[in-house]
Amino acid sequence: MSRSSAIEVVNVSKNFGDYTALDHVDFKIFQNEFFTLLGPSGCGKTTLLRMIAGFETPSSGTLLLNGQEIAQMPAHKRRVNTVFQNYALFPHMTLSQNIAFGLKNLGWDKARITARVGQMLEMVHMEQFAQRKPDQLSGGQRQRIALARALAAEPEVLLLDEPLSALDLKLRQAMRDELRALQRDTGITFVFVTHDQEEALDMSDRIAVMGKGRVQQIGSPKEIYEDPTNRFVADFIGDTNFLEGEVILLDGAKATIRTALGAEITTTHQGLTGPGPATMSIRPEKIGVGDQAEGVVLTGTVRARNYMGGFTHYTVQIGEQTLRLSRRNAHSHQDSLEIGAAVQVGFRESDARVLGQ
Numbered sequence: 349m350s351r352s353s354a355i356e357v358v359n360v361s362k363n364f365g366d367y368t369a370l371d372h373v374d375f376k377i378f379q380n381e382f383f384t385l386l387g388p389s390g391c392g393k394t395t396l397l398r399m400i401a402g403f404e405t406p407s408s409g410t411l412l413l414n415g416q417e418i419a420q421m422p423a424h425k426r427r428v429n430t431v432f433q434n435y436a437l438f439p440h441m442t443l444s445q446n447i448a449f450g451l452k453n454l455g456w457d458k459a460r461i462t463a464r465v466g467q468m469l470e471m472v473h474m475e476q477f478a479q480r481k482p483d484q485l486s487g488g489q490r491q492r493i494a495l496a497r498a499l500a501a502e503p504e505v506l507l508l509d510e511p512l513s514a515l516d517l518k519l520r521q522a523m524r525d526e527l528r529a530l531q532r533d534t535g536i537t538f539v540f541v542t543h544d545q546e547e548a549l550d551m552s553d554r555i556a557v558m559g560k561g562r563v564q565q566i567g568s569p570k571e572i573y574e575d576p577t578n579r580f581v582a583d584f585i586g587d588t589n590f591l592e593g594e595v596i597l598l599d600g601a602k603a604t605i606r607t608a609l610g611a612e613i614t615t616t617h618q619g620l621t622g623p624g625p626a627t628m629s630i631r632p633e634k635i636g637v638g639d640q641a642e643g644v645v646l647t648g649t650v651r652a653r654n655y656m657g658g659f660t661h662y663t664v665q666i667g668e669q670t671l672r673l674s675r676r677n678a679h680s681h682q683d684s685l686e687i688g689a690a691v692q693v694g695f696r697e698s699d700a701r702v703l704g705q
């Protein structure tokens with residue numbers, strides 16, 4: 349079944365003077381999707397979000413909202429709203445007035461506005477605070493009101509610009525679940541911007557990983573984590589080991605690579621065309637140690653140990669190469685591996701990934 353798109357970004361570039369902030373960006377966001385733009389500071393994600401909102405125009409390329417071209421349409425004509433990191437509530441207005449503000453501008457009548465404001469306050473569980481002012485609220489409560497205000501006029505798309513980053517850790521966790529539930533309940537397309545990979549993996553239907561003004565990969569959280577297409581994505585999402593090697597055999601979708609570990613690893617690949625250098629990635633949690641070592645089994649020496657509570661991270665040296673691995677602390681009195689000890693480590697070939705350059 350083909351899904352209809354809420355937003356199409358069509359070959360968009362953006363230059364600021366001779367600096368290229370977005371470089372031929374091209375993708376679709378589907379209706380009812382929780383879609384995340386994820387990337388390090390300066391990768392262009394806010395510029396792209398501002399373009400969808402109408403605060404920025406592309407240097408080339410165009411944007412479609414529900415099939416209609418919007419690149420030159422003024423911000424207030426788009427059925428798109430934004431929630432900002434700093435809430436941007438009107439401090440002199442009550443919460444009800446904050447939510448009602450945009451609806452008044454749209455010319456809604458009084459009874460309709462009152463009903464909608466009540467509904468919105470209920471949706472974010474803030475009914476009892478209707479007459480308070482923003483400075484009488486906690487950060488999480490302010491962000492709920494900002495969400496209620498942004499959703500009141502039923503936008504087609506809600507843009508969220510790092511909305512959780514001003515909140516403390518525990519609250520951020522709880523707000524993730526609330527945001528996700530809100531998206532499901534309203535069915536509105538959410539476009540969420542963050543540099544926090546955990547937030548992105550936890551909440552999104554699909555993620556666009558951005559780097560250097562380009563979309564590096566688009567996929568579900570699992571695809572992005574388990575099958576990163578290049579080094580940038582493998583490095584930015586989660587923790588990984590890079591293994592440099594040489595392609596020694598290509599057989600259809602399978603490649604055999606001789607790595608600096610001394611082992612030859614055969615696994616699936618995309619995009620290798622012949623012999624030459626190749627980089628592989630293997631995640632720390634895929635590597636077993638001691639009696640958990642299976643697949644490609646190697647002997648090494650423990651060089652470092654970091655106790656993290658639920659897990660202990662180890663660095664094991666094998667020849668010239670080091671491998672980081674994490675071992676779950678499954679029992680309270682589980683022995684840890686001593687620094688300097690000789691250990692066997694192993695991983696399945698199918699868990700190693702060949703990366704595109």
Ligand SMILES: Nc1ncnc2c1ncn2[C@@H]1O[C@H](COP(=O)(O)OP(=O)(O)OP(=O)(O)O)[C@@H](O)[C@H]1O
Nearest residue numbers: 364367369387388389390391392393394395396543
């Ligand atoms: N108005 C502007 N004039 C000049 N350069 C700009 C302008 N807006 C953005 N840039 C530059 O474009 C690049 C992308 O900026 P953008 O704000 O989109 O990045 P970002 O990925 O959202 O980063 P952050 O997470 O730090 O907000 C940056 O290098 C930034 O300095």
